Amino acid sequence: MTRFMQLIVFVALCCSLSAAQAIVAPEGKHNVLRSDDNGRPASTRAIEGVMSSADILEKAEQVIFTADGSRVSSVRGRFAFERRESSEAAVRAFLLAHRSLFNLPDDRSMLEFSGDRSGGGSRQFNYQMRICDIPVEASEIAVYVGNDNEIVLINGSFPIVGEIANSISLDAAAAIAIAEKQLGLQKRRINSSAERLIHVEENVGRVCYRVHVAAAQPLGDWELLIDAESGAEVSRRNLMRFYDGKGSTYVSHPLKCEPTVETLPDLIDGTLKGRYADIHNDETANAVSEDGTFVYPTHNLHFNEAMMYYLVNRVHAYFSGLGFDRLDSPMKAVVRYDVLYDNAFFSVLENALYFGDGYKFNDLAREESVCFHEYAHAARHQIVKLKYEGEAGAIDEGVADYFSASLSDDPIVGEFIVAKMNKPWLRNLSEAQHHYPESIVGQVHEDGKIWGCTLWGLRVRLGAATADRLVLNSLYYLSPDATFLHGLNALLLADENTSAGKNSAVIREVLAARGICEENSRRYIFSGRQIRQIIHFESLHNN
Numbered sequence: 001m002t003r004f005m006q007l008i009v010f011v012a013l014c015c016s017l018s019a020a021q022a023i024v025a026p027e028g029k030h031n032v033l034r035s036d037d038n039g040r041p042a043s044t045r046a047i048e049g050v051m052s053s054a055d056i057l058e059k060a061e062q063v064i065f066t067a068d069g070s071r072v073s074s075v076r077g078r079f080a081f082e083r084r085e086s087s088e089a090a091v092r093a094f095l096l097a098h099r100s101l102f103n104l105p106d107d108r109s110m111l112e113f114s115g116d117r118s119g120g121g122s123r124q125f126n127y128q129m130r131i132c133d134i135p136v137e138a139s140e141i142a143v144y145v146g147n148d149n150e151i152v153l154i155n156g157s158f159p160i161v162g163e164i165a166n167s168i169s170l171d172a173a174a175a176i177a178i179a180e181k182q183l184g185l186q187k188r189r190i191n192s193s194a195e196r197l198i199h200v201e202e203n204v205g206r207v208c209y210r211v212h213v214a215a216a217q218p219l220g221d222w223e224l225l226i227d228a229e230s231g232a233e234v235s236r237r238n239l240m241r242f243y244d245g246k247g248s249t250y251v252s253h254p255l256k257c258e259p260t261v262e263t264l265p266d267l268i269d270g271t272l273k274g275r276y277a278d279i280h281n282d283e284t285a286n287a288v289s290e291d292g293t294f295v296y297p298t299h300n301l302h303f304n305e306a307m308m309y310y311l312v313n314r315v316h317a318y319f320s321g322l323g324f325d326r327l328d329s330p331m332k333a334v335v336r337y338d339v340l341y342d343n344a345f346f347s348v349l350e351n352a353l354y355f356g357d358g359y360k361f362n363d364l365a366r367e368e369s370v371c372f373h374e375y376a377h378a379a380r381h382q383i384v385k386l387k388y389e390g391e392a393g394a395i396d397e398g399v400a401d402y403f404s405a406s407l408s409d410d411p412i413v414g415e416f417i418v419a420k421m422n423k424p425w426l427r428n429l430s431e432a433q434h435h436y437p438e439s440i441v442g443q444v445h446e447d448g449k450i451w452g453c454t455l456w457g458l459r460v461r462l463g464a465a466t467a468d469r470l471v472l473n474s475l476y477y478l479s480p481d482a483t484f485l486h487g488l489n490a491l492l493l494a495d496e497n498t499s500a501g502k503n504s505a506v507i508r509e510v511l512a513a514r515g516i517c518e519e520n521s522r523r524y525i526f527s528g529r530q531i532r533q534i535i536h537f538e539s540l541h542n543n
């Protein structure tokens, strides 16, 4: 059918429904024939399905199509049905009489009655499509019989399955093993399960296993479709319900803002263990709130927990926005650690963050840049396990400061925590004096200032969006004992492979301004040209 013909049919159908409206809906209800919101127009086949049913045309009050327009999503109206030996038999006869409307195949064994139930003033009869006794995904049809014994609503229709394109070579246990491996499962809450179904895409069916994995790590109620022949992952979703709560926090720190109540995203069960953050209190029991309200005055022992939950989610969202997904699990963070403890740290062995409440320092959990710095260590660790000494350790600290400063859009790190000691900041990435190699003193935080200030210089030149991605991508090119010169190479390679090298001149310029270039490297280096000269020299002498 041409588009023009389709339009005529569509208009004719609307007209005939409008005519019917005067009879069945005299109180002026609107008849509409349209696709779901934001959906595509109904396909020719779907429209023909409606056209083929005289009583649907006459008595339907509304027909809604699926979002892709390929088939009927629901039909509302009042449809009488014949008396049969049972109500189910009568409903089945009604469906079979409207075979093309609901895409019922000729083989009646594919229409399986899956049960009935009562509720909301009607009785609901449920059907599903089965091929060779395997249920077909998204093929549920529910027929509602109202209290006046007429069909008042039909939800759903069968998908069109032109062919089954694969066969079964895996068993359920193999499918579960594949799904758990694909998820990177570290810990399950209950045993995983798998059942066969037919997944339909573009009218082609594939037998798959629907695998359910209730995982503690990565946290979720995961549902994966695994191809029953190839073992390929067809789809994945997390069925776990997360909810947003609210909690007290400083969005930056007490010198910059008043405490406010902010959204705490992705909570699960009334504690501050959510989808991406798992907050513990080392001084008292962890905070609990059934309705997700973690609002406390600043002197309350739970205030730091709510603030840490807020901050960890913010820094997680920041790294997600850069395309980083290796910490998509609840990051453990402990506040009020130890007694008057004057530091914060990232534990490599636990993959956890710890924050003391300070003695000489102000409370380390109450400054966003401290949390962001420690989290950045954790993120970096997922990409490269840098040695915590020498220039590798300095790169580690510089990168942590860079991400912390970039996310808070402020080159100053640790302003609040050192205010108690009358210092203006712990580190300031806009300082000019840190220069390689003469500023090297052999302490990772001190030497890290050179690298941190260098990266901040890139951000000033390239903008935050470009520099953030560049710095993150460069980490993939580092080895554990990287030096600043390796760091320069890593930035150039990341730029070359993600931005066609368009920032290479700026990268070389900014790093050279900090003394980071081949000439200043403390390693023994040959340039490619020198190597070729040596080979040439040797070949001359050997001859």
Ligand SMILES: [Zn+2]
Pocket (backbone or CB within 6 Å): 373, 377, 397, 400
């Ligand atoms: Zn650090």
